[in-house]
Amino acid sequence: MLIDIFHDTVCPWCRIGKKHLFDALAKWQEQEVHIRWHPFLLDDTVPAExxxxxxxxxxxxxxxAEELQHLFDYTQREGEAAGVKLDFEKIRLAVNTKLAHQLIALAPTNIKNDVVEAIYRAYFEEGLNIGDINVIVAIGTAYQMNATELKLQLNDRDVVDAVVAESAFARLNGINSVPFFIMNNQVKVNGSHSVEVFLEALNSTALLDIPAKI
Structure with missing residues (x-):
């Protein structure tokens, strides 16, 4: 089964939705699953700093300010219920996420899911600036990516443009919010739904017996 995930790395609901999906997959285990990660830039106007x-x-x-705090408190509780930490007190910067998505795109398939989680952890648990190339390179090298090569690739305009273009393509195809999940190009789940909702979607996709276009 192929699952396409559209997300942004500063979106707490994307982290919650990812956790729910992967918890559902751990329970399901009916088919081999391939994950494809797609960038969805919530705000590409944020400067590098x-x-x-x-x-x-x-x-x-x-x-x-007090309404924002209530929102953070609610989201943090939802994260705790899902089993992920969202420490809004640690976060100091709203950042541009292009570099984070470039790292995900460049990461080999066998470590891509781990790299995604490491980026979420860096932002939501450690409060790191994931718009800083040094932070992103450090995440990549923690998973044995070559630092020198990675810096060159992250500064490659073609890699940047590919992330921006893919995000724009998602919007042109009707995806207006994230997280957004598509299973075998057919069954769609919009939002960070419960493990049970994802299990239902997985079972529905399997019953349709639609071949994955990987």
């Missing part, structure tokens, strides 16, 4: 996180989020959502 980033913005102060809380002010940015207040302006983006048009809410007051």
């Amino acid at each position: 980033g913005y102060e996180f809380r002010n940015f989020m207040q302006n983006r959502k048009g809410i007051k």
Whole structure:
């Protein structure tokens, strides 16, 4: 089975949805599953140096500081229920996620899922600036990617353009929010639903017996 995942690496609901899907897959185990990760840039206008996180989020959502805190508290509780940590007190910067998505694109298939999780962990648990090339290279080298080669690839305009183009393509094809999951090019799950919802989607996809176009 092929599962396409559209996400952004600063989206807490994407991390929660990823956890729910992978928990469902651990229970399911009916078929071999191939995961494809796709970038969805929530805000590509954020500069390389980033913005102060809380002010940015207040302006983006048009809410007051106390409302934002309530939102963070709720999201953090949902993360805890799913089994992931979302430490909004650690996050200092709203960042541009192009570099993070470039690293995911460049990571070999056998470590790609781990690299995705490492990026989420760096941002939501350690409060690191995942828009900083040194942070991204450090994540890659932790999974045995070559630092010198990786820096060259991350500075390659073609790699950057591919991430931007893929994100734009998703929007042109009707994906307006993330996380968004497509199973075997047919069954769609929009949002960070429960493990049970993902299990139902997996079973529905298997029953359709649609060949995966990998």
